Each structure stands twice: as structure tokens, then as C-alpha cells.
Amino acid sequence: MELLDVRVWARGREASQPDKGFPASAQLRKSETLFRNSGASTGRWKVGGETDDTIDRLKSLGLDTAQARLYVSTLKFGPASVKDLAARSGMHVATTYRKMKELLQLDLVEERLGSPNLYTARDPSEALGRLLERAEANLKLKCYQANEAETSLLEMAGRKPAGAEGASSPKVSYRLVMGRDALYRISRRMKEEATKEILLIVPAKGIRRLVREGYLDEIINGVRRGVAIRMVTEITDANMLEGTELADLIELRHYPRISFRLGIYDRAKCHIGAAYDDDPSSDGSNDIYLIIEDAALAKSMVPLFEGIWEKSVPAASVLKRLKAARPSARTY
Template sequence: MGGTDEPGVTEGGLGVLSAGARTLYLSAVRSGGRLVPAESGCDGTSQLRELVEIGLLVPDMDDPGVLVAVDPRQLTAGLSAAWQRKALELLSRSMALPSDFQQLSQAYSEVGADPREGGPVEHLVGKTEINQRLSALFEGSTKEILSAQPGGGARSFPTEAAIALDVGILRRGVSRRTIYQPSTRYSAPTRHYVTAMTAEGGQVRTLDEPFTRLMIIDRTVAVIPGSGDTERAAFIRDEAVIGYLLSLFEGCWERAIPFLGNGDVPPEVVTRLRRNIVRMMLQGVGHRVIARNLGLSERTLARHIAELREEYDAETLFQLGWKLSESFHRLPEGDGDLD
């Protein structure tokens, strides 16, 4: 049996019964072809339901509390014919599905289309519909997928599902480039995703400046947030708009720093991140807001501040702020060091 209790698997491969159901049936046969569920401890089990549903165990007409084993040969011909008819019916329905749904698909696609001159813009509302459309676009891609995802740890798909989808895309020969914020280098799920992606030829970089969420598929469809709402997305097919968005993405890509998914954060990334932390601290921004703006967890932000206090030998946050203010304002804008 191979030790499996998975329905449809037997020693020979594809089968009808689970290993547990087969064992229970053989036990009933060896007990004279009769089984009392209440006494045998199998009452209500999935294995018992399997045997009753398929007809290998039936109630005794004289004693309903007893199940009687049926000769499998009596069931084979009838079940085989019934299942073959069901298979043909399902096959026929599957072949008719594209044409049957064509009108419905066309109507669905036209909903939200922008009839104004300049090309269609389709607006979708709700994460479920947005993710379904993204999945279809990803799976149908043939050339490249570009993504700019600020706060990249908050992915549209669960990490393992995103890895499975994107690795499949890369193995089809579709290129994949993604831009994240530097804070994602501190996110274990994102590092796991990036490691899997780069191992398959994907490219990921981080950019230490504000940028907008954007996806471009095969340079024919661009996806941007709709009206600043994460529950809305605009799917754009206008060539001029896509060309403009492509130029924005390529400019960000050139300024971004490669990210391979390992736990080593390049010094320039740490320096720039801490410069932004310091700038907001000196502006009086609260820690929770700083963490949200930079895409950091409050724990990661606290670790950076603790390391800054140690570096500047500051016992209190007030003392740290005073020392940082002196160092920060002596530097020209864009200088990489805080010392």
C-alpha cells in the first residue's frame, strides 16, 4: 500500500479506495463478511463512509446495525459503466466550456472599460477580482513582467503561492524584474521569495526613494492603484501611457541596488535608511509613523535606533537627537555618512 491513506491511491498507482478503506474491507471479509461499526471502533470514520458510499458494505436487512460485505465483482461492471458515462459527460462539458462562456467573458471584460479616446482603462474593485486578473495576466505572459512594489512585504499573494507562480513564469523564459523598498531586506518572507526568484534568473533591487506601486506585463498591460485605494486597480492598455510608465520604471531600476535575498544588507543601504530615520526623528515624527513610512516593523526601527545610540554614545533619545542634529546638519545633502 505504500503506507498511504490517500483516496484513489493503491499499490498499482491510481485506484478507487484509500489504503485505510481497503484494510477495513478486508477485515470485514475475514470476520465472515460482517462488520459491526459500533463494536469495531470504525463507526463514523472516513474509511467506513468510503465503503458504504461505493457499495462494498451494505446494511443487513435483518439487523441494520450490522454491515455486510458485498462481492466486488458484483459492483465492477455497473460502477465502471456509470463512471465512464460520467467521464464522457465531463469531457463533453469541458470541450464546450470556451464557446459556452465566450459571451459571458466578453461582457465581463467590457465592464469598466473606458470608452474615451486614448485606449481602454479597466477598473477592478476588490482584492479577489484584482488577484484573479493578475494571475491570468502572469500566466499568459510571454516576454517580461516588471514590478515596483513599495512596502514589498505586503504581497498580493501568499509567499509560497507567489514563489510557485513566479518560478513557473521564469521557467517559461519570461524575464522578471522587481523593485522593493530597502526595508524589505529585513523581512524574512521577502528574503525567502527573493532567494527563490534570483536562483531562477529573476532580478530584484531596492530603491531608497519614494515610488508608486506599478506592474507592467509584456509591455502591453500596466497595472496601477486606483484612486489611492488598495482595493482598486486600473488595468491600462494605452501604448502612450505604458511607454511613459516604462520610462519611469527603467529610471528607478537604474538607481536601485541589487538584492539577492541573503541576510547581508549593503552598507550603503543601511546608511541611507538610517539617514531617513534621522531626518524624520529630527522633524519630530513619531516612531510608529517612521516605521510605517519606511516599511519597517517597529522592532526593526527600534534596533536601528538602539545601534545609533550605541554608535553616538547617547544614553537617552534626547541626547541622541542632539548629537544627530549636530552631525546631520554639518553634512551636505546626499552625503552617505553620519559620523
């Protein structure tokens, strides 16, 4: 099945911007002009007040009002703590903290660790470029979803998608899905269909979310069916409880600073986290995942897992050290 009509995509790219390939480049130039011409100077850019035009321009590139205001404020006044940003913007401190974490996830600001942590805005040209990349990814995702919907509708109508006649090769599918709920539905199906092996790489905050979403029940069901399950994650003081529960059920190992998601099921299917936010305050609606149902490609991901597995250490030893270092750790 053709997931993306490349000819239609290419015509749009050529008509709008042959060199860059994305029609929103005009948005970038207009946004940079607004930043340059709006007031006081900071570095090589001129940044002034939070004009409605500037905020609206950033919103048109995917930010919400709060994110846009906080980015402009950080850019104008320089490094600031969450408390200072909250006072300046009039937002609640908790809301400001969540929005700055979202900007950090979008790579529009940098966090300087200290007491307190300070946030610094990235240069407008870099920040706007990242927003355009995200907008392009979202647009491509909608194209994928539109093609998926077209295929489903044609099948409901008793017709085959163009080019599907006479196909005899095994089912192969590549698709992007948006939202954590969509991933959980798909990964739950993959776990239920697995009969031999599940290989997982999950970030530290991710295992806390998985356990809260009922993942332990899925693990138990898989183990009962005889499925061998191995997982690599980062064990921290914050996820000791979840790590302990998982270590009692499956082969669990620790690897520091895991920053991506990977799931491989029977070496025939896999999912990869392209962009996601495991912050407890995030609903994950903007998370993007690549779902691959292609045995050849899924098998090619196994060496990546095995390489990390070999460099990791048993979770039990890390859990023992953390518990010894914090005998009065939080009560669950």
C-alpha cells in the first residue's frame, strides 16, 4: 500500500519552495522579521514586547498562547527561573513549569541546571526552524493517516487500493501514529499477538507510565503464555517501585540516560518513539511513533537492542544500591 503520494507531495514542495521543500518557509522569514524589528536588542537579534503579531505568528507555527508568551519573554529578558517567568507572565507556577518543560521538549529553550534551574531561549532562527520541522512532520503524518483512511474506506466498499491487485507478498506496513493512547492500543495488540519474544527499550519515566496504564497485567499474561520478555530502562530513585515489580517478572537491565523507545515483537513487528513526552503532566497527545510491520526491518533493529543489552547491567544490582543509599526512600 502506498502510504504517501509522493507526486502530490513533491508538487506542493516545488510550487512553494524548490530549495527547501516546505511552503511554510515564508512563515519563517516573516517570523524572523517580526523578531528583528520588534524592539530592544539582544545579541544579533532585536526583540521587543510581546506583540500580538509575534504571538499569533508563533501560534500559527504550532505553539499555544502560553508557550509563545513564555518563549518570547525568555528571549527578551534572558535566562530566568520558573518562579520569575511565572511572576512575569501572570501564570501559575505549576502551569509555567509544565509549559517550560514542553518548550524544552520542543528544543526551543535550554535548561541550565542550578539552584534554581534557569531557562534560556534558543536563537529565533534555530527555534523557528525546529517549529517548521515539526509542522512538516505533522503534515506528513496527516498524509499517512489520510492514505490509511482511504485504504480502509475502499476495503469497506469492497474495492482494493490502487496497485493492490495481484499482490502476493507478505503484509508489510509502515505508519506514523500520533498520541500515546494510539501507541498503547497498538502495542497492546502486538503484545497479545506475540508468541515467542518481546524486546523493549523504555526511558526512566516511561516505565512509571506503563505500570500506571496496566502494563504489568500485560507482562504477566505474556509470561504465562511462555513469551520471553527482556527490557532495558534507566533505573532511578523515582522509579524504584516500578523497577522492582518489573524485575520480579522479566529480565530487566539498567542503562543510563535512555532517551528513546523501541519495542520488537517476535522479531516481526516493532515500534519506535519518534517524538514523545513522558512528563507526568503531559497527556502525550503530540507524541509521534513509527509502527513497522515488516519482519526484515524489525530483525534489523535487534542488533541495536542486543548492543545496548550487552552494555547494560542487571537492574537488581542498581535497585539494591539505590535502596541502600536511601533507606528512608519514599513510601509507596
